Amino acid sequence: MEAARPTLRVQRLSERAVLPLYATEQAAGLDLFASEPASLAPGERAVVQTGLCIEIPDGFEGQVRPRSGLAARHGITVLNSPGTIDSDYRGEIRVLLVNLSREPHTIQPGDRVAQLVVCPVARARLVEAAELGGTARGAGGFGHTGR
Secondary structure (H helix, E strand, C coil): CHHHCCCCEEEECCCCCCCCEECCCCCCCEEEECCCCEEECCCCEEEEEEEEEEECCCCEEEEEECCHHHHHHHCEEECCCCEEECCCCCCEEEEEEEECCCCCEEECCCCEEEEEEEEECCCCCCCCCCCCCCCCCCCCCCCCCCC
């Protein structure tokens, strides 16, 4: 199993930056930490800095996902979930959070704000077609199967 693990190179941009870490042995996501404070009023969104740049290997992507505890306890979630970090991106990892609660919330340096899941990427080959193959579902969508 070890051979399947991609290696991530990480650069700290700030002394307050905390390296991502897996909270448990079987955790799928690396916790991402804030490096700077941020305040979110109810309904407000904020870009939270991590103070890190990450080199994701070719053939993989990073998916920035919400932390369930932050969402359940405080109504704070990742707005563009999952956010995608492409393997050719070398800028700072920042997390777009939104406050869905009725209370203001403050993020402090060192707070866990999201998780990063590293996934393989399959790039599709597109073929234009005059028509597509049929299925039992057809074009039904957005609740077509009922409640």
